[in-house]
Amino acid sequence: MSITPKTTTFTDRHIGVTTPQDLERMLGELGYDDLDALVDAAVPADIRAADALDLPAALSEQGVLEELRRLADQNVLRTQMIGQGFSDTITPPIILRKVLENPAWYTAYTPYQPEISQGRLEALLNFQTMVSDLTALPIANASLLDESSAAAEAVLLMRRGNKKKGDAKTVVDQNLFPQTIAVIRGRAEALGFEVEVADLSAGLPEGDISGIVLQQPGNDGLVADHSEVIAAAKDRGALVTVVADLLSLTLITPPGEQGADISVGSSQRFGVPLFFGGPHAAFMAIRKGLERSLPGRLVGVSADDAGTPAYRLALQTREQHIRREKATSNICTAQALLAITASMYAVYHGPSGLRAIAERTHAHARTIAAALGAAGEAVRHESFFDTVVVSVPGRADEVLARAEEAGINFRRIDADTVGISTDEKTTDAVVSTVVGVFGAGDPDPASPGDLAFDAALTRESEYLSHPIFNSIRSETQMLRYLRRMSGRDLALDRTMIPLGSCTMKLNSTAEMESISWPEFAGIHPYVPEHQSRGWRTLIADLEARLVEITGYAGISLQPNAGSQGEYAGLLAIRGYHEANGDAERDVCLIPASAHGTNAASAVLAGMRVIVVSNADDGTIDLADLDAKIEANAGRISAIMITYPSTYGLYDADVREVCERVHAAGGQVYIDGANMNALVGLAKPGEFGGDVSHLNLHKTFAIPHGGGGPGVGPVAVAEHLLPFLPGDPVTAADSGAYTARDGVPVVSTLFGSAGVLPISWAYIAMLGADGLTQATKTALLSANYLAARLRDHFPILFTGRGGLVAHECILDLRELTQRTGVTAEDVAKRLIDFGFHAPTLAFPVAGTLMVEPTESEDLGEIERFIEAMVAIRAEIEQVAAGDFTLETSPLRLAPHTAAAVVSSDWDRAYSVEQGAFPVPRLRVDKYFPPVGRIDGAAGDRNLVCSCPPPEAFEPAADAMDGADR
Template sequence: MATLESSWSTRLTDGARAPRFISARLNLSGSVTERGGSHFGRFGDRSPTEILLSLQPYAFADRHIGVTTPADIATMLDELGYDTIDDLVDTAVPASIRKAGPLDLPVARSEEEILADLRALAAKNVVKTQMIGQGFADTHTPPVIRRNVLESPAWYTAYTPYQPEISQGRLEALLNFQTMVADLTGLQIANASMLDESSAAAEAVLLMRRAGKAPATARVVVDANVFPQTIAVIRGRAEALDFDVEIADLTQGLPEGELFGVVLQQPGNDGTISEQSALIAAAHERGAMVTVIADLLSLTLITPPGEQGADVAVGNTQRFGVPLFFGGPHAAYLAIRTGLERALPGRLVGVSRDSAGDPAYRLTLQTREQHIRREKATSNICTAQALLAITASMYAVYHGPAGLTAIAERTHAHARTIAASLAAAGIQLAGESFFDTVVATVPGRADAVIAAACDAGINLRRIDADTVGVSTSETTTAEHVAAVVASFGAELAPAAAPGDPGFDAALRRSSEFMSHPIFNSMRSETQMMRYLRRLADRDLALDRTMIPLGSCTMKLNSTAEMESISWPEFAGIHPYVPEDQSRGWRELIADLERRLVEITGYAGISLQPNSGAQGEYAGLLAIRGYHRANGNESRTVCLIPASAHGTNAASAVLAGMRVVVVQNTATGTIDLDDLRAKIDANRAELAAIMITYPSTYGVYDADVREVCDLVHEAGGQVYIDGANMNALVGLAQPGQFGGDVSHLNLHKTFAIPHGGGGPGVGPIGVAEHLLPYVPNDPTGTYSVSAGIPVVATLFGSAGVLPISYAYIAMMGGEGLTRATKTALLSANYIAARLTEHFPVLFTGASGLVAHECILDLRELTAQSGVTAEDVAKRLIDFGFHAPTLAFPVAGTLMVEPTESEDLGEIERFISAMVTIRSEIDAIIAERIALEESPLRNAPHTASAVVSTDWDRAYTREEAAYPVHTLRQDKYFPPVGRIDGAFGDRNLVCSCPAPEAFEN
């Protein structure tokens, strides 16, 4: 019998193919080891059957990592000219930043073990009926939506719909969301969701400041009846940007002085609702704009903000079928009146037309504006909560306007019954006009009332020692109402009848809403199931194909990682429950923090920021807070390389800093001479530098330590953007090679799925001296510290943290390191295979890239006229999402295969690109004109291919089946190439009438 040599022969001598899970014995160098042992051995003379019997089952890393077979690894290394993966890594990654020794993490867990661990943690949480309110409500997620959206990889593995032709399903769902919000708020335009209610309110304040005509010295007035967490976030934004916030009781009218904006809430913090049109009109007369924070369900019953004259409405859609998730992720909304479109933050879905003249959806106006306008961007928010917005929109489709109204009536009736019962007992209430929240004054008895309700299985809100809040919801029953009333020591009054409002009749909504057929035609589960499947089939997500997006790390989101997030013990916990009811959550979060500390090399982690942009903002505020505490308030200059992500510059401005751009060299590295000059010119004002490592150009800069040292010597801090942490885990720690703070993208490196454009999580890691300035309490007591308020809840988007926790735990230190090395192997293999067809723009000093490579099409464009966008659209015909288009360099494509893709899929992508190059060559050789080529006419729909009047200069086969493998499984885009300019000129951002699709 033959042995398996280090070259990993393809077959054993008896003809049996080497079992795929032999990779369980691969160590990181490509040699063989017994699992859990330290010695390196050979299989010797054992037969294949004996080998099979002796091996343990797959480690999770073997399931997660795509390239595992010895033959595939050898093939890729041979192409690159290296004997082992370690040889490749040692050449690519500068020795000056390498981590000494392996990651000190617990031994990797199996899928079965981690699910048992998560069950044990979940069991430590106490699930009660949540009647705390404060912006969060219990809700029922219709099972058809839970299984076919929240738990469906067709929806949660999709990327942000920047390639609209392959995103028509999720774009339609988001357009439904926008239509629902616009209709309910009575405003003309709504975006495709915001991160959370409090930060949405802060964004609305900034919008009013930008779009209004008030002088720079004007202030914003926030009603004292706004939720306290929202006030805190608004104050934090205002402090960073140096404008005044006044908190006032607006029942007494507007305060004197110059105002640019007013923020109201309906219902208020005390549950009361009121007619606000007079106050809004008074604000307009003073030159101020008005934002109303509105509960969306209540707007089925009460006059919406737009009809009362508001300019902006914001709020949360969580109670539309999205679980509590211990505070997030939830889709907030932001709606505006006509005329404010260009100032609207976030994403906006619009309707345009495709090459056949048919209606087609796309992102419109401010799509990725940060990457174009940078420090002049209106917001640093480049993400959203797409998956949760889609869930909320489908909840509205499922129930329709009549169903939503019935839920609101029921919710309101239960609150009226509670109010009547307490009033009859002589208990003072905050007001007689309310929707779902009753606030009662019980002098000295608040704790006793809350304890009695808790014993009955219900959580109420403790406002102070004398005041208790009760909020009803879709899930409230008559039994809950009786238990709440009893906890106050009162007698239950007769049940209020739905439809009889407990507020002034003048506030009753009279206008129609959600009249579009989509909200009035899906009544059976069969219809709903098929609608969700139909939309999913229009999209390309990771469940169908590699998504080779540079800088976005579209990797496997395993089912085992995802499974626990919808368990009631995790999903049903309100963010403001007593600490003893969330012990499982807190243990999981503390453990995840410890693991991320080890991975990053920082002293502490704050998990509060709920997007990468929020992480940037929080990290920069920590730096600014540190400088201020040391008496260096003048340190406000942030150096940013020209190659940086656009959100870096936008975040710096929002943190109150002035951006100074540092140039890059022709090889993509930071220009050290320009850096020194910019440091010298701004030495007294230097606050920080923001760098991405590996660089945005996809290479390891060998001089990163020198860059950090130069900034530190000048008194500045180093912010290392963690967008490319996928190329560092296990190999280097930013907190140890010069970083003072980094944000991480858990939705990139740590396996939280992108969800069609959100949720994201952007925690920050900080050095010891910055710990006092992060949003969370670094002592581990989990109480809110005097640090920087960033989002509404202490742990941000806690609901998706079990995904990263499970990923790290199942991979273990060795698996995480191996994933990084495999990502480097795959990226360099693609670069090597494609460079003769599409030159790789940047490489490191060793001629290697990091985990991604930039393919330069500019010379080919000059020769042929074929653009990078043409290539991106043509890749759709091959069944691929395009690489990152025109970033960080216009006229290029940035490719990142990640560690999850197997060699077969990588070869399929290479084959597609090589075929596309041959099509470009045909244009250069003048065998076909550009305008008549399949590249310029891509993508090709099924209807175009089967058309009887096919008159193109290439065959139908060349259009639809450019490589033979597509005959087995072919994806046809639902629309042809979309006319973006037409959509911007003719803005339609709510559901078009069905007649628009009759063509």
């Protein structure tokens, strides 16, 4: 028998449904002869792209890795001593391999279902505890996007938290990093409040002050005693934020002990690579009393239904998806994976290890300063941590050139000044090379125990005293801790995650492989351009491909989350109107079905939100749209449309909506969160959009990482190109807060550049045909699932021919009214089947939104259908009175191993029904570590740092030897 060899492409490996038999079965269920006939029926003809995507031919996995290697080799690795908020660091190999490169960690979703997220929630709680201890402030979040935007969020928090001074100005010390000043001033300009940049070492300026922002150590490396200016600010009723360096806080008196209300910063130097500027987890720590206004996510401690301590996201009612235009911020994606990495770095090193790294870093800086001073160079400060600033009148470029020739990058502060920042990677040999650049002789090394700042600034308080930071000593222990934590979670490496609106698709190994290569990961964002040619070539090529996919004229990759992309896009619209003399256009129309971040982003961009109703069929109510336009004539700035809609529909009248808004003088923002239902079929820039953001962590395969990283590029039409964000450092150097033409900057130049090779590889390996095939398959899978389940759970909205787009909404409201079983009961019961729940209660309360994505195979889709049908049968058991709702497996779900093996089992149903409701679970069964968690109790008794080990002792058996 001869075997015909089969050539397998990346498309075949990415797309789950590829065999003719599976396609025939699924299409037969739907009544279509082929996939193109289904697409023609589902997607309105008037939005379809006229031509196929014009992209380079698809590469194989090996081919894409070879091309990425070629690009990486164009980057020049140097010893990075630029500083400015970005420090080189050593990622412990076990953390690199077992966290950053481990799909058990990087493919997980945001922990909104806490029972299946206990591992990453514990890691994030460790992060919060680490930050809280080091800053000496009792509450910290997990986490924010980057240091600059975290500082801007702190300014807004001070304005919210200081109600007596809410309309007063914010004062920012001139010794902040320039990119931080640029982002703060841009945020303030959009919201219309005053920010004054001042030399706070000379005291507070005159006038009414809401809050002040300081930095420790400063932009020029100075470690200063801020206690006097902090006290003066408090006396005048102002709140105080300190931008802090976490590593330095092992040696320097922390912000909380100096009287600060808030501290922000980056955890990047705790084991997270430079990544050409990001992704890096920022933090915010606060004093008590501000927690309900705290932006970002907050992990807290509650208990499950057996009394076992359990972690969950706390105070979720603050978040943008619930409060919309009244939210504390528009933050959606957090840098969870990077926060987990930083927390594990602290667990790995412990407090003594962190202090030793800080002391070595500081000693190397002291050695450099002493040697340069002895050689006659003018060192600016005697009090510093890791940054030595040297005055070299007229010689800065010459010094930088000599340093680069010696293999080192210094920072060019101006033509007369250079900065040299040490870090964990600095060695004695590097120090000798540094001083040699200045012609100084071999230095006498400083002792790590001696400090170059005043004793009053020396930290004396303890930190990281919890056992988790002091009990793991060997790599074996670390290995098992990481494995135990990841084993408590459900991520994409174990199961389909059918989250509507979130697109949890395959994140292939070939896409992921290059991001940790040193030639990509080890590049500082502010290296000379000729050292980052590979990065810049890759970014330009990715931009070109995304422009072709979207039909727009240009794109900025700077926004480091979808919410930031929304913000940047709305700022572009705002800037366009102002440039045309239409500053009074401040109304943003938002359909009731829109994504939660839309309204919050519009408010941050200085717009007024007016909601447009949806019709009964889920489409935009055109009569209400006309009424809102007429009532706000001359003031319409934009409409934000999610397309396909959040209801899972291709609205057939989208062109008409766009035309009506354009006729009213407004711009059309098409939210690209659901772009995975358009790629290769339609281009928003061609059917009426002026601007769209994309979610590279959804459509273009960057993994969600347990809640981040994300990338939210903003694409615009030709007339909005001048209003895209630019370089914040260039903006600050010019004395402005904007990059160009009045548009505030958002983040570092290329945002979360470090993960861009993932999306580039995804697009390059699929090519035009593969991308289009992926979209078509996503539509097929969603419609097949809807067809199979509609007799068990009504589909809330359907479009032409009874079809949906890439997701569908299962309506449980009638079942809830009849039986009391809620959508949340179904979500928790799915855990017993080994599934992450669909999106719960969004966009309609009492429903579940399901998205299978193109990368799930038919077998996994059928497994989900089997689970949902079994759950429907259990709902009927409740209706029939076989057991009450309160004693049913639905309300008592999920079932832990401890509950199943208990000799006291006395439930109204069998162990088999509770834990093994379908036969296949006897072979491969996931048990959640905790039962259903009481979130409300946790919010009433907020605990957001690591509880002591004894808190777990009563439930130790149930927790399988809990780590606390």
